[in-house]
Amino acid sequence: MIATVIVCWPALALAAGPVYDVDLYALMSGSCRNVTVAGRSYSCKAVAYFHTLRGRSEFTVVLDDPADKSHIISFSGESTERTQDNLFELAVDRMLLKSSDRPRVDGLPVPLVEMSTGSCRQVGSFITRQVSTITCAATDQNGKKYELSFESDGSPMTLRRLRQSTLPSERQRARQIAQLECRLKARAAQVLPRDTTAFMIRCLGEDDSKPVDGQR
Structure with a gap:
């Protein structure tokens, strides 16, 4: 069975990269x-x-x-x-x-x-x-x-x-999406509520350590 996961995966444009719309x-x-x-x-x-x-x-x-x-x-x-x-x-x-x-x-x-x-x-x-x-x-x-x-x-x-307000900066968008992905990973791994904070910190730390294009 699929657990109902409240997570918003952003739409992505063909060539312009991620679009938070x-x-x-x-x-x-x-x-x-x-x-x-x-x-x-x-x-x-x-x-x-x-x-x-x-x-x-x-x-x-x-x-x-x-x-x-x-x-x-x-x-x-x-x-x-x-x-x-x-x-x-x-x-x-x-x-x-x-x-x-x-x-x-x-x-x-x-x-x-x-x-x-x-x-x-x-x-x-x-x-x-x-x-x-x-x-x-x-x-x-x-x-x-x-x-x-x-x-x-x-x-x-x-x-x-979703009501659209001022679009976040690229850095804010990256952080928001990283948090959503980490929450989904926590659900998939069946992390207990008491361990969620520690899991999120580790997950976000791993994401921050990944190189982006142009930095490899």
Whole structure:
């Protein structure tokens, strides 16, 4: 089962690097019946939907990968359609692939962007906060296939609308995202509440010690 993780993964632009412009996100509770990345199957830790001020939508999957705790994929696109009240469809035009070995710009990890074709289909409604299933399938320009099949456990999704204020500096953004990632790692590691502070300090210290692009 996927624990409901309240963590905001920032949307990332194609070439300009990280963009802190998410205005809505939804966290789903349930299980992944299937997640496939380039022919390899995974289970997942979390599934979420993001919408950005630039009009891009993403279904993001945090993979349960013992070899890489930062393994995350996103089915991303700009064209959406609601053909019925409980049916939401996204035309996928790129895959965003994040892993621990990706380079960093201004302290933020930048995903590998693979131009792709495909679609995502969500049976459920953001208005009622009820979702039944999410299915995604996409193929990138190199022929690699990506698939997601998610089934809700019946719990309402956690929906947040974010009010945008003055955008933080690059250093502040890097720190905010590092804190969110460390919280997710603490949940995944099932760190006890009494040990969370020490875990966060160690985790943030490890993040600060990582070189950024141009400093290697």
